[in-house]
Amino acid sequence: MASHPRALMVGSGIAVPPKVVDNHTLARIIETSDEWIQERSGIVTRHFVEAGVGSSDLGAEAARAALADAGMDASEVDYVVCATMTPDHYFPGSGTLIQERLGIDPLPALDIRQQCAGFAYGLQIVDALVRSGVARTVLLVGCDVHTALMPFSKKTWAVLDGQDEGPLSAEELEYNSQFRHLVVLFGDGAGAMVFRRHDADDGRGILGHRLYGEGREKDILYVPGVGSKSRPYVSRETLEEAAMVPVMDGRSVFKLAVTRMPEVTRQVLEDHGYGVDDLDLVVMHQANLRINEVARRQLGVPEEKVHNNIQKYGNTTSATLPLCFHEAREEGKAPEGSLVAFTALGAGLHWGAVLMRV
Ligand code: ACO
Numbered sequence: 001m002a003s004h005p006r007a008l009m010v011g012s013g014i015a016v017p018p019k020v021v022d023n024h025t026l027a028r029i030i031e032t033s034d035e036w037i038q039e040r041s042g043i044v045t046r047h048f049v050e051a052g053v054g055s056s057d058l059g060a061e062a063a064r065a066a067l068a069d070a071g072m073d074a075s076e077v078d079y080v081v082c083a084t085m086t087p088d089h090y091f092p093g094s095g096t097l098i099q100e101r102l103g104i105d106p107l108p109a110l111d112i113r114q115q116c117a118g119f120a121y122g123l124q125i126v127d128a129l130v131r132s133g134v135a136r137t138v139l140l141v142g143c144d145v146h147t148a149l150m151p152f153s154k155k156t157w158a159v160l161d162g163q164d165e166g167p168l169s170a171e172e173l174e175y176n177s178q179f180r181h182l183v184v185l186f187g188d189g190a191g192a193m194v195f196r197r198h199d200a201d202d203g204r205g206i207l208g209h210r211l212y213g214e215g216r217e218k219d220i221l222y223v224p225g226v227g228s229k230s231r232p233y234v235s236r237e238t239l240e241e242a243a244m245v246p247v248m249d250g251r252s253v254f255k256l257a258v259t260r261m262p263e264v265t266r267q268v269l270e271d272h273g274y275g276v277d278d279l280d281l282v283v284m285h286q287a288n289l290r291i292n293e294v295a296r297r298q299l300g301v302p303e304e305k306v307h308n309n310i311q312k313y314g315n316t317t318s319a320t321l322p323l324c325f326h327e328a329r330e331e332g333k334a335p336e337g338s339l340v341a342f343t344a345l346g347a348g349l350h351w352g353a354v355l356m357r358v
Contacts, residue, residue, distance in 0.1 A: 004198065004199055004200065004201045004205075005130060005131060005197050005198060005199045005205075006127070006130065006131065006197075006198050006204065006205025006206060006207070007126045007127050007129075007130035007131070007138065007195040007196070007197065007198070007205050007206045008195060008196050008197075008198035008204055008205040009193050009194070009195055009205075009206075009356065009358065010070040010072070010194050010195065010196045011066045011067060011068070011069035011070025011071070011072065011193065011194040012066050012069055012191070012192065012193045012194075012322060012325060012326040012329060013062050013063070013064065013065025013066035013067070013068065013069050013191070013192050013326065014062050014065060014189065014190065014191045014192075014319075014322065014323050014326045014327075015058045015059075015061035015062040015065065015143075015189065015190045015191075016047040016058075016187075016188070016189045016190075016313065016323075017047045017048060017049040017050070017053065017058065017188055017189075018047070019047060019048050019049070019050065019161075020045050020046075020047055021045060021046055021047070021048050021160065021187075022034070022044065022045045023037045023038065023043070023044065023045075023184070025160060025162075026160075026183065026184055028159055028160070028166055028167070028168075029152070029156050029159055029160050029168060029173070029176050030173070030176045030177045030179070030180040030183055030184075031173060031174075031177040031180060032177075032180050032184055037184045040288075040290070041184065041185060041288045041289060041290070041310070041314075042288065042289025042290065042308070042310055042311055043184065043185065043289075043310055043311060043314045044311045044312065045311075045312055045313075045314075046186065046187025046188075046312075046313055046314035047187050047188055047189060047313060048147045048160075048187065048188055049145050049147055049188045051157070053145065053188075054087075054088035054094075054097075054145060054148075055084045055086045055087060055088060055094055055143040055144055055145045055188075055190065056082075056084075056087070056088050056094040056097035056098055056101065056143065057101075058143045058145065058188065058189060058190035058319075059082060059084070059094055059097075059098050059141040059142075059143030059190045059192070060097075060098045060101035060102060061190065062141060062143065062190035062191050062192040062319075062322070063098055063102060063139055063141050063192045064102065065192065066139070066192035066193055066194045067102075067139070067194055069194075070194040070196075072137075072194060074102040074103060074104045075104055075105070076137050077102075077104060077107065077137050077138070077139045077194070078107055078108075078135050078136055078137050078138070079107060079108050079109075079129055079134070079135035079137070079138045079139070080095050080096075080098055080099050080104075080107065080108070080109040080110070080138075080139045080141070081095070081109075081110055081112065081122050081125050081126060081129075081138060081139070081140045081141070082094045082095040082098055082109070082110070082111050082112070082141045082142075082143065083111075083112050083113070083114065083118030083119050083121065083122045083140070083141065083142045083143075083318035084111065084113065084118065084142070084143050084144055084317075084318050085113050085115045085118065085144060085317055085318065085347070086143075086144045086145045086146065086148060086149065086317075087111065090233075093110070093111025094111055094141075094143065095109030095110050095111045096109045098139075098141055108135075110125075112125065114213070114318075114346070114348060114350040115221075115317055115318070115346040115347040115348060115350060116285045116287060116315070116317050116318070116320065116344050116345060116346025116347065116350075117211070117285070117344040117345060117346050117348065117350035117351050117352055118142055118317065118318035118346075118350075119140070119142040119191070119318050119319075119320070119321040119322055119342070119344070120209070120211060120321060120342055120343070120344045120352045120353070120354050121211055121350065121352070122140045122142065122318075123140065123206055123209060123342065123354040123356070124209040124211055124352075124354065125140075126138045126140050126195050126206065127205075127206040127208075127209065130195060130196075130197050130206075135197075136196065136197040137194065137195070137196050137197070138194070138195045139192065139193075139194055139195075140192065140193050140194075140195065140322075141190065141191075141192040142190065142191050142192070142317075142318035142319045142320070142321065142322050142323075143189070143190035143191075143318060143319055144188065144189070144190075144316055144317040144318050144319050145188045146186035146187065146188055146315075146316075146317070147188055149182075149186075149223075149244070149245060149246060150179065150183060150245075151179070151239075151242050151244065151245050152176060153172065155168065155172065156168060156172065156176060178242070179242075179245055181248065181250055182245070182246060182248055184314075185287065185288070185314055185315050186314050186315050186316070186317070187313045187314035187315065187316050188316065189313055189316035189319040189320075189323055190316075190319045190322075190323075191316075191319045191320075191321070191322025191323040191324075191325070191326055192322060193322055193325075203357050204336075204337070204357045204358065205356070205357060206354065206355075206356050207272050207355040207356060207357055208268055208271050208272050208354070208355050209268060209352060209353070209354040209355070210264050210267045210268045210271065210352055210353050211350070211351075211352030211354075212260075212264070212349075212350070212351055212352055213348050213349065213350045214348070214349045215348070215349075216349075217252075217256070217348070217349035218347075218348065218349070219247075219249075220248070220249040220252040220253055220256075220349070221246065221247070221248045221249070221253055221346070221347040221349075222246065222247060222347060223243075223244065223245070223246050223247070224243045224247055225238040225241070225243025225244050226238060226243065226244045230243070246347075253287070253345075253346075254288065254290075254291055256345060256349065256351075257285075257287065257288075257291045257295065257345045257351075258291055258294040258295050258298060259298070260345050260351045261284060261285070261291075261295045261299075261343040261344070261345055261351065261353070262295050262298035262299040262343075264343060264351060264352055264353040265282070265299055265341050265343045265353040266299070267353070268341065268353040268354065268355045269341065269355065271355075272355055274339065274355070276299055276300050276301055278339055279301060279305060279339050279340070279341055280305065280333070280334070280338035280339050280340065281305055281306075281307060281328055281333050281334050281338060281339075281340045281341075282296070282299065282301055282305055282306045282307075282340075282341050282343070283307060283321055283324045283325045283328065283340060283341070283342045283343070284296075284306060284308070284324075284343050284344070285315075285320050285321065285343065285344035285345060285346065286308060286309060286310035286313065286314075286315055286316070286320045286323075286324060287310075287315045287345075287346070288310070288315075289308060289310050289311070292306065292308055292310070295343075307324055307325075307327065307328035307331070307333055308324070309323065309324050309327050317346070320344070321342050321344060325340070325342070329358075334358050335358065336358055337357065337358065338357070338358045339355070339356075339357055339358075340355070340356050340357075340358060341353055341354070341355055341356075342354045342356065
């Protein structure tokens, strides 16, 4: 069992863009309905950034909120870890962009890209950095802007934004609707946590993790173009074939999520001598409310111990775990001393669970 020092969470914060998009609004730009989206995914609204806002902008805002919550100045941070699958640029990553926006002196800043499992991987990195003595105060940020992945025209965006009354042409509606299974699921957002080295042997802090990656499952969720396998990495064909849009076999992801998230949560609990009943809160990735309902039953935890907020935000990828935890904490579901399990599964395939005592 891991012993002290441990990484203790001392602050959390979130950032979501002000624009709220409901299902009825999406039905103006793709063939869908509020009923279908709510029944199949549980999502009612999501937040979209305005054009020109990148994931690092949201990430920096969430970081500031987490630092304020911790009552700390940004200058106290000695390591930045940023999880995102939608960096502002192909390179560099968003870690240094966040460092720059926070106005902190040069420091180690890294990006990790494990998609929906990104923040869980980040928690493992924070634990390793703190316990090895490499860092004392670590800022972990999860931020994603999915709207940039949507291959919509200016006209579609204008209709979505209410600047154009529409309707779209039948042709444009048909084009957009090819991506409807993706578009309805995702939203933009960011969440952050600040961790401090904790030397007291009181059992608080990040306790352990079980993380996995399996490239054999890559094809069920990936972006086929816009990478080094394409020459040039963006071409006219990329756009014509919409190869910059993620490909997702939703059913396969669904099946894997409902088995592996409960399985890996049990594993990490067993590793540390705990059972499911010892948990005070389970924070699951928010990809689909039905996934979380099945996973909750598989795990055997009561509804009140699982906090879901996909209804408001959709799937925010790396931002989901901190966004969900922060809200649960604000509602009093994660008081000091409570035992929390985080679990996620996403593209890669990457999945895992992390155990933390608040
Ligand atoms: N509105 C209306 N109809 C739709 C929509 C939509 N938005 N999207 C798909 N449909 C249609 C399909 O075309 C299909 O029609 P057909 O029967 O005429 O062919 C029908 O609805 C059923 O489609 P399914 O894909 O079978 O629907 P399902 O119930 O599986 O729900 C969903 C689809 C919501 C995508 C679900 O499979 C899911 O949530 N999967 C998991 C996704 C996930 O976890 N992704 C994580 C990725 S995050 C990351 O790592 C980046």
